[in-house]
Amino acid sequence: MFWKSTYNEFIKIAAKPRSYIGIAAITLIVGIILFAMKMDGLEFISFVTAPFEQALSFEGNILNGNLIAFIILQMLIIHVPLLIALVTGDLVSGEGAMGTIRLLLTKPISRTSILFSKYIAGCAYTLVILLWMGFMALVVGKWMFGTGDLMVLNSDGLIVLQQQDLGWRFALGFSVAFLSLVMIATLSLTLSCFSENSIGPIVSTMAIIILFTIIGNLDVPVLQIIQPYLFTTHMMAWRSFFEDPLPYDDILHSLLILAIHIAGLLVIAVYKFNRKDILS
Amino acid sequence: MEEKIIEVNHLVKHYGKFKAVEDVSFDVYRGDVYGFLGPNGAGKSTTIRTILSLIKPTSGQIRMFGKDLQTDRNYILQRIGCIVEKPDFYKYLSAEKNLEIFARLSGVNVTKSKVHEIIEFVGLKGREKDKLGGFSHGMKQRLGIAQTLIHDPELIILDEPTTGLDPQGIIDIRNLILQLKNEHKKTVLLSSHILSEIELIANRMVIINKGRTIVQGSVSELLNAQELIVSISVDNIEKARQLLINASLEKAIDKIENNNLLLHISQEKIPFVNKMFCDNGLNVYSIEAKRKLEDYFLKLING
Ligand SMILES: Nc1ncnc2c1ncn2[C@@H]1O[C@H](COP(=O)(O)OP(=O)(O)OP(=O)(O)O)[C@@H](O)[C@H]1O
Ligand SMILES: [Mg+2]
Numbered sequence: 246m247f248w249k250s251t252y253n254e255f256i257k258i259a260a261k262p263r264s265y266i267g268i269a270a271i272t273l274i275v276g277i278i279l280f281a282m283k284m285d286g287l288e289f290i291s292f293v294t295a296p297f298e299q300a301l302s303f304e305g306n307i308l309n310g311n312l313i314a315f316i317i318l319q320m321l322i323i324h325v326p327l328l329i330a331l332v333t334g335d336l337v338s339g340e341g342a343m344g345t346i347r348l349l350l351t352k353p354i355s356r357t358s359i360l361f362s363k364y365i366a367g368c369a370y371t372l373v374i375l376l377w378m379g380f381m382a383l384v385v386g387k388w389m390f391g392t393g394d395l396m397v398l399n400s401d402g403l404i405v406l407q408q409q410d411l412g413w414r415f416a417l418g419f420s421v422a423f424l425s426l427v428m429i430a431t432l433s434l435t436l437s438c439f440s441e442n443s444i445g446p447i448v449s450t451m452a453i454i455i456l457f458t459i460i461g462n463l464d465v466p467v468l469q470i471i472q473p474y475l476f477t478t479h480m481m482a483w484r485s486f487f488e489d490p491l492p493y494d495d496i497l498h499s500l501l502i503l504a505i506h507i508a509g510l511l512v513i514a515v516y517k518f519n520r521k522d523i524l525s
Numbered sequence: 526m527e528e529k530i531i532e533v534n535h536l537v538k539h540y541g542k543f544k545a546v547e548d549v550s551f552d553v554y555r556g557d558v559y560g561f562l563g564p565n566g567a568g569k570s571t572t573i574r575t576i577l578s579l580i581k582p583t584s585g586q587i588r589m590f591g592k593d594l595q596t597d598r599n600y601i602l603q604r605i606g607c608i609v610e611k612p613d614f615y616k617y618l619s620a621e622k623n624l625e626i627f628a629r630l631s632g633v634n635v636t637k638s639k640v641h642e643i644i645e646f647v648g649l650k651g652r653e654k655d656k657l658g659g660f661s662h663g664m665k666q667r668l669g670i671a672q673t674l675i676h677d678p679e680l681i682i683l684d685e686p687t688t689g690l691d692p693q694g695i696i697d698i699r700n701l702i703l704q705l706k707n708e709h710k711k712t713v714l715l716s717s718h719i720l721s722e723i724e725l726i727a728n729r730m731v732i733i734n735k736g737r738t739i740v741q742g743s744v745s746e747l748l749n750a751q752e753l754i755v756s757i758s759v760d761n762i763e764k765a766r767q768l769l770i771n772a773s774l775e776k777a778i779d780k781i782e783n784n785n786l787l788l789h790i791s792q793e794k795i796p797f798v799n800k801m802f803c804d805n806g807l808n809v810y811s812i813e814a815k816r817k818l819e820d821y822f823l824k825l826i827n828g
Contacts, residue, residue: 249629256626260617344613348672351577352630353603523579 254366267328310387334433334446536585547736560723560730606678612669631676
């Protein structure tokens with residue numbers, strides 16, 4: 246029954262027009278970035294790299310597919326949450342708004358199962374969005390710009406990662422990025438359980454992300470105490486895989502914080518969804 | 526002893542301070558077409574939502590198929606098909622896909638041919654591939670009926686299934702319910718605020734008002750009570766009253782308003798009263814007889 250319900254949720258997401266907004270938006274944005282880089286990319290890059298160019302040994306183009314993918318990932322990780330919340334924030338509340346929740350919840354399947362079906366489908370959608378972004382950035386990027394070593398500007402200066410050394414970094418980087426996006430999906434699904442309209446959870450998700458990001462960037466002592474615990478602080482954890490040596494402790498810490506957030510939000514969502522009176 | 530399919534005992538539901546259901550009790554037996562009557566806001570939908578586990582009661586007990594709703598929710602729900610208020614479906618899916626989605630969760634294996642069969646049965650053949658977004662209310666109502674029947678449930682719960690339908694649609698639903706009862710031996714719980722609609726198809730009923738059970742029982746016993754409320758309009762009300770007193774019917778007089786006389790008398794007495802008035806030179810403009818419960822119910826409805 247649980248898998249039948251999950252299958253249903255896949256069908257619904259695949260049939261909903263809004264699910265394709267994310268795919269279209271990523272195609273468009275990445276397309277524009279790729280195009281702009283093709284036109285003026287070297288200028289943009291040399292602005293950052295010029296001071297170091299003599300000091301480093303470097304193989305291949307500086308402006309290559311790997312760098313483009315890295316830049317795109319860095320830019321989009323802030324914006325993709327909106328595209329995800331657009332779908333995941335609607336999973337419960339959208340059924341309320343449409344009225345279908347009345348029928349759905351009179352079927353002989355527990356509310357918890359329904360919720361987890363939706364959750365799995367929402368996570369799968371998140372994965373599709375991320376994979377599409379990865380495909381556009383890495384595959385299309387390499388096709389347009391070729392491959393080469395990756396130059397990364399970290400807090401302690403510029404480092405060069407050799408192209409042979411990049412595959413696993415991107416794979417793990419994308420995995421951790423996936424986890425942070427799943428955290429967003431969980432947040433919006435949880436908010437979705439509290440709402441009867443589909444705009445509310447989407448807007449609240451974005452509001453929370455913006456608020457946390459602002460708090461996370463303010464250098465005020467009071468706020469610095471809570472900054473390590475904000476999930477937004479750890480949304481950039483994927484970037485740690487592009488450091489040398491890897492900051493294992495930081496990565497583990499980030500994974501832990503994200504996992505705790507996900508678990509906590511799921512508990513709230515299950516609790517709320519099970520006690521909810523269906524009045525719509 | 527007949528088998529009880531639904532037992533609602535002293536159901537109470539409060540929304541904060543607001544008391545939507547105060548004390549509702551009734552029993553539905555296997556094979557009943559059970560009328561659930563009450564004016565707008567009486568608490569019918571709230572009760573039905575509670576029966577279907579959509580909302581949690583503040584207090585009271587619901588047992589169905591001999592089991593407690595709280596502990597055996599899925600066992601019970603598997604045996605029910607329902608429409609709760611509006612028949613809402615996924616707008617972006619076709620009629621066929623909508624049916625499949627809900628059939629998949631019904632706990633019964635529903636084949637493709639069964640889906641097509643039921644679509645034809647409710648008269649939606651040819652529209653099964655169309656998205657629900659373009660369906661009229663009546664078509665959605667038909668799909669709603671299809672959805673309640675697709676997994677062949679024992680009990681069918683319909684919350685005001687005829688609202689918004691044209692006269693033919695209302696007749697279709699009525700015939701369908703009778704067919705379900707007579708041919709398929711289903712039990713049907715049917716809410717409505719129209720007594721005459723219930724009278725045509727139900728064998729038992731309950732009337733609720735302001736969240737409380739008023740009466741319940743067999744429809745024929747409740748409605749065919751001997752006593753009628755007869756409203757007679759005459760030109761000389763005082764003379765009419767005198768005549769009734771002379772015929773020792775003064776106890777039957779309920780009320781006198783304008784040129785109207787309200788009497789509680791049995792059906793056989795009506796021609797007698799009419800003849801007496803005419804023989805004594807009174808002009809009788811109209812005689813209108815209503816059954817007591819009907820009159821009572823109409824008063825409820827009209828506030
Ligand atoms: N979510 C809610 N919050 C507060 N009060 C509510 C809520 N839902 C319903 N009510 C109130 O509960 C009462 C019963 O409503 P209900 O919908 O059960 O009536 P009904 O008998 O189905 O009426 P109708 O014939 O109009 O469908 C009404 O007075 C209604 O205003
Ligand atoms: Mg109602």
